[in-house]
Amino acid sequence: MSEQRGETIIQLSGVSKRYGFGDSEYFALRDFDLTVKRGEFIMVMGPSGCGKTTLLNIIGLLDKATMGEYVLGGKSVERISSRKQAKFRARQIGFIFQSFNLIPTLPVIENVSLPLVYAGFGKLRRLRMASNILDHFHLQEREYYMPWQLSGGQQQRVAIARSLVANPSIILADEPTGNLDSRSSHIVMEELRDIHLMGNTIIMVTHNPALTTYATRVINMLDGEIDTDIKTVADWDLPKPGDPEKISVRILPKKREAKEAAEEVKAPEKEKAIVEVAKEDEKKVVVKKVAKSAPKKAVEKKSASVKAKSKGKKVGVK
């Protein structure tokens, strides 16, 4: 990978966003300057209505600035056609939302592969890539669950998987832990840290000051302007893009795997019901999945015991 450490990828200069006209005029962003280097993990904090989300929307090409220049990857955004911008969103930008924003009618795997559809990947490749990324998040067994069959933390992890699936260089997270309890938000933050350590740039909006420990840079906003801007990691120490698989395997704690396994064993009945519901939507696949995801060990144990019994009988007959 030829990306240089500390290369500037986002540059906002004099960006303003105005809502309303005349007396009701109101600036969500006012003459905003920001330079983001590759590999930064920026936390944006500030009171409600100070323009944090507007900032993310502008960076994520969902919104247009009223004034000012936005240079993304060395190119002024104004000169990029809306179609190219959409393509850019699909390939280079990953969005994570507070309310997860999964499509309720699509199973997890198709939700995850959504950006790949618009990035132009074929179906088989899409599903394989989505399956891989879900594997990283320990959600592979739930590929064909519907979003509403997952817990909030799981949904957010699916959303993170979706934001990462196209291997984007920028991840924009708008209060990703806002709807989660502290345990789930801890898991989500660890995922984000992993992603960051893989060399991704993350800009995250949060209200929780405790989370700033994960960041390399903390920006406090007030009334559409930067109040304070603190870098905790020098530019040359920012993580470099490396082999993502290696890092994630190294970093993902084994403890959590064990915990989740325990959880799944706890609620086997619930899972059955869920699988039955899921059947209606994805009959064929779920049939496969049932075979796969049904507690294999238990089945094996059973069959083993049956074998043992039959052996014993045979012996008895003899």
Place this chain on the structure above:
Amino acid sequence: MSFLLRTHIKLATSSLRLNRGRTFLTALGISIGVASIVLILSLAGGINRLISTQIERVGSDLIVVRPSTAKDMVGSIVDELTASNQYLKSNLSLSDVGAIQRLEGVAAAAPIAVMDGTVSTNNKSMNATLVATNPDLEKILSLPMKTGQFLNSQLKENTAVVGYWTAMQLYGSVEAVTKTFEYMGEKFMVVGVLEEINDPINFNNVDFDNAILANAGFMETLGALQIQQVNVRATTTGGVGTVVDEIGEKMSDSRGGGRNFAVLSGSQISHPAGSLFTIVSGMLTLVASISLVVGGVGVMNIMLVSVSERTREIGIRKAVGASSGNILLTFLFESLILSILGGVMGFAVGYACAFLVSLLTPFAPFVSWEILGITGGTSLVVGVLFGIYPAVKAASKNPIQSLKYYR
């Protein structure tokens, strides 16, 4: 791009599948419109084919002279509709018939002038259709006789041949020869009764089962004849073209160069009778297409519901990289699939109805690629026409607002 297209189609079908009941009902709206169009077109096609087979049966040496005015299409349509089959201002006369008969290469020429009137016998009077013609008609149409003989120049002028059902109604039996009836104060004697033909739709616009044939020469003394057409048979099939030209010239000469008539041969003959049906069926199709529009509005309505239902989804899709064009295509394909589904359903239902109707009528429904093309085309057009607005609405949604949308 091509697989993206497939993705759009898949997306559309899956979202339609999620709302099966809604999809079916919406498609039903379209299918009713399409079915009625199919029904009308196939039956009209059946009628047209019936007439053209009759002409084939009569023979390819048939020539028909009809009055026509140098009018535009619309004018002649209005004429045909208002004047029905009786050309009230016919510009053909018996002297024209005589002139045609005298031409070389003409074997027979018979006028047909239809009039309605009250016919009475000693103890009965009824409304009947009288056809003023001449003995040549038998040579041209080969009308089979049940009893008696056809009109003949050797017989008296006030003789008549009665159609099968008119005879039954007037005299209670087909043994009507030598019986008499009165029309406009004149006595007529029946010299023959026609065999039942059961051919109510034909190029003469005369139902011979329910008609009385009388001599044109005599009928003219009772009032001016409105000759709706002159049937001519050429001596040879090969000479039809020359005879057509000669008739044209001769009649044109007698009118001082004017051409207020038409000399038709072959498939042209079926046209006026056929065109009447075409016009009627066209009007019916127009009415049916109103139901298609209603169905289309249904599609538009349901698509708008779908768009607003999926506002958040649109926002999400845009956030993860869908362009406005992508969203537009997805929704457009959805409405297209809806309307094509309706078209297919309508096509099947329409033909089923046409076959049911054909059990009660003498003509079989007409199956053709044309009708398939028309229905396919209209349902496509309806799908695009009524799908474009919701699709544009979906595509132009602001992603940020859509993401904040709550149901």
